Amino acid sequence: MARYKLTIEYDGGPFVGWQRQPNGLAVQQVLEEAAARLTGVETLVQGAGRTDAGVHALGQVAHLDCDKPLTGNKMREAMNFHVKPHPVAIIDSEIVDDEFHARFSATARHYVYRILNRRPPPAIDKGTVWHVPNRLDEQLMHEGAQYFVGHHDFTTFRSVQCQAKSPVKTLTAITVSRYDDEIEVRVSAPSFLHNQVRSLVGTLKMVGEGKWPPLQVKQALEAVDRAACGPVAPPDGLYLDKVDYPAGDVPAAD
Amino acid sequence: MARYKLTIEYDGGPFVGWQRQPNGLAVQQVLEEAAARLTGVETLVQGAGRTDAGVHALGQVAHLDCDKPLTGNKMREAMNFHVKPHPVAIIDSEIVDDEFHARFSATARHYVYRILNRRPPPAIDKGTVWHVPNRLDEQLMHEGAQYFVGHHDFTTFRSVQCQAKSPVKTLTAITVSRYDDEIEVRVSAPSFLHNQVRSLVGTLKMVGEGKWPPLQVKQALEAVDRAACGPVAPPDGLYLDKVDYPAGDVPAAD
Numbered sequence: 317m318a319r320y321k322l323t324i325e326y327d328g329g330p331f332v333g334w335q336r337q338p339n340g341l342a343v344q345q346v347l348e349e350a351a352a353r354l355t356g357v358e359t360l361v362q363g364a365g366r367t368d369a370g371v372h373a374l375g376q377v378a379h380l381d382c383d384k385p386l387t388g389n390k391m392r393e394a395m396n397f398h399v400k401p402h403p404v405a406i407i408d409s410e411i412v413d414d415e416f417h418a419r420f421s422a423t424a425r426h427y428v429y430r431i432l433n434r435r436p437p438p439a440i441d442k443g444t445v446w447h448v449p450n451r452l453d454e455q456l457m458h459e460g461a462q463y464f465v466g467h468h469d470f471t472t473f474r475s476v477q478c479q480a481k482s483p484v485k486t487l488t489a490i491t492v493s494r495y496d497d498e499i500e501v502r503v504s505a506p507s508f509l510h511n512q513v514r515s516l517v518g519t520l521k522m523v524g525e526g527k528w529p530p531l532q533v534k535q536a537l538e539a540v541d542r543a544a545c546g547p548v549a550p551p552d553g554l555y556l557d558k559v560d561y562p563a564g565d566v567p568a569a570d
Numbered sequence: 571m572a573r574y575k576l577t578i579e580y581d582g583g584p585f586v587g588w589q590r591q592p593n594g595l596a597v598q599q600v601l602e603e604a605a606a607r608l609t610g611v612e613t614l615v616q617g618a619g620r621t622d623a624g625v626h627a628l629g630q631v632a633h634l635d636c637d638k639p640l641t642g643n644k645m646r647e648a649m650n651f652h653v654k655p656h657p658v659a660i661i662d663s664e665i666v667d668d669e670f671h672a673r674f675s676a677t678a679r680h681y682v683y684r685i686l687n688r689r690p691p692p693a694i695d696k697g698t699v700w701h702v703p704n705r706l707d708e709q710l711m712h713e714g715a716q717y718f719v720g721h722h723d724f725t726t727f728r729s730v731q732c733q734a735k736s737p738v739k740t741l742t743a744i745t746v747s748r749y750d751d752e753i754e755v756r757v758s759a760p761s762f763l764h765n766q767v768r769s770l771v772g773t774l775k776m777v778g779e780g781k782w783p784p785l786q787v788k789q790a791l792e793a794v795d796r797a798a799c800g801p802v803a804p805p806d807g808l809y810l811d812k813v814d815y816p817a818g819d820v821p822a823a824d
Contacts, residue, residue: 325690325692325693325694326693327693327696329695356713372694374694385745392689392690393689396690403693403694403696404693405690405691405692405693406689407690407691434661435646435647436579436646436650436659436660436661437659438579438648438659439579439580439581439657439658440580440581440626440628440657440698441577442581442657444694519644
């Protein structure tokens with residue numbers, strides 16, 4: 317029996333989210349059914365981040381156990397065959413130590429949020445960006461975002477359904493950058509609360525539109541009150557970009 | 571009556587192409603029906619490039635006439651309202667001289683072709699890139715591509731259905747560049763033959779895979795024989811990026 321670390325890209329559009337749910341198809345279910353076809357036995361696939369309905373991934377990480385003697389590359393190819401026709405792709409796969417756990421071994425998660433900031437709606441990027449027609453000031457957004465950095469009670473920026481024991485989290489970095497019509501918010505932390513990134517981005521949009529001065533972000537954070545949050549940004553623009561692990565957890569050889 | 575120049579983005583996936591056809595929905599039809607709803611009369615929309623089924627546009631240009639006194643911006647907003655729910659967006663609109671013709675006034679067309687060059691298939695970019703699993707050498711592709719530059723008989727690289735009177739065209743520039751897993755082919759000319767860009771790109775893939783030395787591109791061109799062409803690349807990766815006009819054709823004021 318070997319443990320495999322999978323790096324996964326998906327379009328969250330057609331899914332109810334990462335985690336299996338009774339109300340529709342989840343990414344986890346697509347992967348578990350693919351793994352069952354491959355291994356012949358029921359197989360659990362554990363993910364690093366429980367992305368919501370409609371949220372995408374460029375580098376979700378998951379692990380599974382398999383007693384067929386497959387190399388990492390063979391596992392990737394076989395899984396890519398079995399996940400068809402769903403918009404899910406295993407972009408990397410490697411054999412890891414049995415102690416490796418996609419969720420509990422993770423040391424940092426990196427998300428990116430894409431805003432299409434122009435009057436006309438997206439044609440090609442429909443469903444993969446948040447369309448904001450009014451001009452946003454990305455420099456003010458970046459300034460306001462810096463109040464989030466550090467160790468804070470993020471009660472204002474968590475979903476009421478959030479099941480985390482504590483609302484206190486450490487945000488490592490957040491940047492807001494513009495590339496022509498597109499604004500990219502990049503945010504990193506050891507872990508996040510439910511809806512935290514979308515709550516942060518929705519709040520920063522208020523700043524970008526000039527409705528909030530950047531300092532109001534600090535006041536919202538200090539209010540420790542969900543009602544002080546700006547609107548929650550839609551899932552369309554959110555991507556789980558990358559998950560970090562301690563170097564020793566993944567052996568270099570396959 | 572005023573003439574409007576529209577710059578249009580679309581996802582070619584659901585369409586039979588730019589031009590109206592009996593076998594399905596065309597982008598031109600979506601725009602003409604939107605224009606008819608807006609103006610109340612049957613309206614012709616003429617495009618600069620007759621993109622094929624599945625080919626996308628970032629900057630297709632078209633013109634239409636309208637006797638409602640709308641500013642360029644109002645026309646753009648109204649058209650974006652009326653093209654819903656199709657993946658078509660008018661990204662710019664301006665009033666131009668009555669002599670302006672989207673197709674006949676155009677001085678250059680610029681296409682970009684996106685190749686996803688990695689083993690795993692695309693999940694998020696499905697339908698908007700050509701997936702080539704085998705590693706391509708973009709430097710050899712670029713070297714081979716340079717034989718296309720200049721004034722040539724492109725019979726080898728035109729569809730048998732091409733209706734152009736002459737197979738002789740002038741290719742202004744072509745570049746092949748890699749950005750991580752993505753290879754981008756950019757190609758510019760005053761005008762193109764039917765399937766020309768896809769024929770060029772499919773041929774360059776043979777070079778990138780090492781199946782053809784770059785010099786074989788020159789031999790294929792000189793053969794003046796459709797049979798000497800490499801495979802035609804699929805429409806998925808092709809985008810009409812931009813169309814140029816003489817500066818005087820578009821007045822600066824709206």
